[in-house]
Amino acid sequence: MSTKLRGGRVRDGLKAGGRRPRLSLNFRVLLREAIFGVNDGLVATVGLVSGEALSHQSHGSIIIAGLSSVGAAMVSMSVGSYLATTSQNDWVRQQIRQQQEDIARQPHQEAEEVEDLLEDIGIPDPVIPDVRKTITASRPRWLKFMVREALGVHPSHEETPLVNAITMAVAVVVGSSPPIIPFLLPISTIWARDLAWALSIMAALVVGALKGKFTGSALWKSSLQFAILASLSATVGAAIGWALGLLGA
Incomplete structure (x- = not known):
């Protein structure tokens, strides 16, 4: 089976019968989700409050719009993350089952x-037959090898x-907090807008440095x-808000 797979990580618990691997935390994955979420919250919110501020909305309206946007983004992004992860895990399991069936149906080809x-991984030609015999002598070991090397699903x-x-x-x-907090303070809308930027x-x-x-x-x-x-988003939001402000004037 030549299908390649990148992303999902499955523990080497591919025992006989294809027992489902247990789940655990993965720092690389959590970092990905955190960076994605912070970036989305920051960029989207600063653009929104910038546009609201320059379209001459009231201070209260900006707060309501900003908090509503944060709530909607939080729900949308978290649900999207959950569905994407479950879909990826299901696809990984399906690929493993398919690989198991391929070994059973066409062992010579596999x-x-x-x-x-x-x-491909650099094993010297003279020892390849012996190594292959060792791997294929055990179905669980064979499956584990194919899952790692053919599918690209590595341990953990x-x-x-x-x-x-x-x-x-x-x-x-x-991520949404920096552009929202200034509008919750007892300061003018203009000051809140500039402070938000x-x-x-x-x-x-700071987030970029942490990612680095x-x-x-x-x-x-x-x-x-x-x-x-963040600057581009604020600029686009400000331009849209300014243009809408002129139309409504």
Whole structure:
């Protein structure tokens, strides 16, 4: 079976009978969900409040629109994360079952693929037949090898849908906070708007730096990417709000 798979992670618990792997936390996955949620919350909200502020909406209207947007984004993004994770896990299991059936139905062809995979990973030609014989002597071991090398599903655990969804929801709220908080303070709408922009840019720089630290990329480059996205969103939102304000004048 030559199907390739990237993303889902399944524990090596592919015992006889295809027992379902247990779920656990995965820092890489949680980091992905957190970065995605923070970015979505920050960029979408700063654009919204910018547009609302420049379209001459009342302070109260901006707060209502902003909080409504945060609530909708939190629900939408967390549900989307949950459904995406469960769909991915189901697809991984289906691919594993298909691989198991392929081994049972066409063992000779699958054994040849074992040799091809061993050659791909650099096993010396003279020892490939012996290694292949060792792998195919046990169906569970054979399945585990094919799942790892042919499907690209490596050890550890599946992603946990509920944890991913909660992480996404919290990240959206955290990302939405910098542009929303100024409008909850007892200051004028103009001051709140400017403070929202400043806090959003600062938050984008910090989150970008954290992403760079965790992923090993350049801190300045990662920070700049986030800051540019937040700035573009604020600019687009402000332009739309300004244009609507002129039409309503």
